[in-house]
Amino acid sequence: MMLKHLMYGSLAMSFLSGCNQPATNNAPIMNSQSVLAACQKALTDKDKTLAVKDCQFAEMWLGREQPDSLLHAEALEKFADILITINTTAGLDNYRQALALREKLTDKSAATDGLQLKMGNGYSSLGKWAEAEIALKKALHQLEASKGQDSLEVADVLNRLGVVQLQQQLLTDAEQTLRRALTIREAKLNAADPQLGETYNNLGFMYQSTGKNQDAESFYRKAVLNQEAAKDTPYTALYDSLSNVATLVQKNGKLQDAEPLWNKLLAVAEKGFGKDSPQYATGLNSLGMLAMSARNFAASEKLFNESLAIREKKLGANHLQTAESANNLAVALANQGKRVQAEPLMRHAAAVTQVGLGANNPLTQQRWASLLALDGDVARKAEPPVQQAPKPIKKAK
Secondary structure (H helix, E strand, O other), X not given: OOOOOOOOHHHHHHHHHXXXXXXXXXXXXXXXXXXXXXHHHHHHOOOHHHHHHHHHHHHHHHHHHOOOOHHHHHHHHHHHHHHOOOOHHHHHHHHHHHHHHHHHOOOOOHHHHHHHHHHHHHHHXXXXXXXXXXXXXXXXXXXXXXXXXXXXXXXXXHHHHHHHHHHOOOHHHHHHHHHHHHHXXXXXXXXXXXXXXXXXXXXXHHHHHOOOHHHHHHHHHHXXXXXXXXXXXXXXXXXXXXHHHHHHHHXXXXXXXXXXXXXXXXXXXXXXXXXXXXXXXXXXXXXXXXXXXXXXXXXXXXXXXXXXHHHHHHHOOOOHHHHHHHHHHHHHHHOOOOHXXXXXXXXXXXXXXXXXXXXXXXXXXXXXXXXXXXXHHHHHHHOOOOOOOOOOOOOOO
């Protein structure tokens, strides 16, 4: 949805036609500062509808009255700040225009540094990792010059850059970047600051990606301890760190170590998001998988049932996560000989997965193959037993 120069265009242009007329009676005096202030107020108040109107108007006003000015660059950026929440591509276009204007005016203020960082974040949200890396490296270079190489602002960009490098499988670069971010943060932050936990978790993911599972687990556990100690619990970050370490521990076959971690994750999900949340459902599903690994199919059936009920309610019957719970429940039922109950669940899960991921996706093919095998079992069970001729009774000798 391209909003730029479309929404409120007729209103804005009619307003502009009278912008140079003297104010009369109680009419507000319109000038560059007042239109920018109205835009900023809407952004501060988080009034998205008003912000779109007022910030677009500020951009158009200054684009006409002072096109080659820092005020116009500021208006472009402010409009981008609201556009980015609606249409990332349109928001990025505005940021690029604002940056080009500041560079044309040889502006070396913090605003220019901030624009590079916003562009890096915008590209990241679109999965354009190479573009994000370029923008973040420019922001890093500028911040190192203005704030110092060991500043917390530099550490923040390093942490973001490390994530972008991880996404591109640039693992050596990512390790160096994240290690540098960690060095700065450990030196300047309180041990319970959640920013430390953020970098610990990212390093855990990096080491897991390189197969260094012992190092990965160590950093994940550091992240959990940090986030649990935080003054205001960062529930989303703590949930993610617990999920990462529990998944790794379970993958390594340490089921007894994984169980308390999944139970802790479930408690965090309940407190942070509620017992009817998708996060809580994911915790139930994970505990169900743990029970399945231990061949406790009755327990896993109960957990998958609860997870499925929440996901159907919150995400809908045709969501991929709902399909995951349905498929897992079907497997738990089939392993208890309840194949007739399992069949419709598995069939629905396979169909939803095909719609979501495509017919050639390995998970789609795996689920259809499981269904075919299950259908064969059900059909064989429904057939009458083969009658065999009675064997002659042997007489005792």
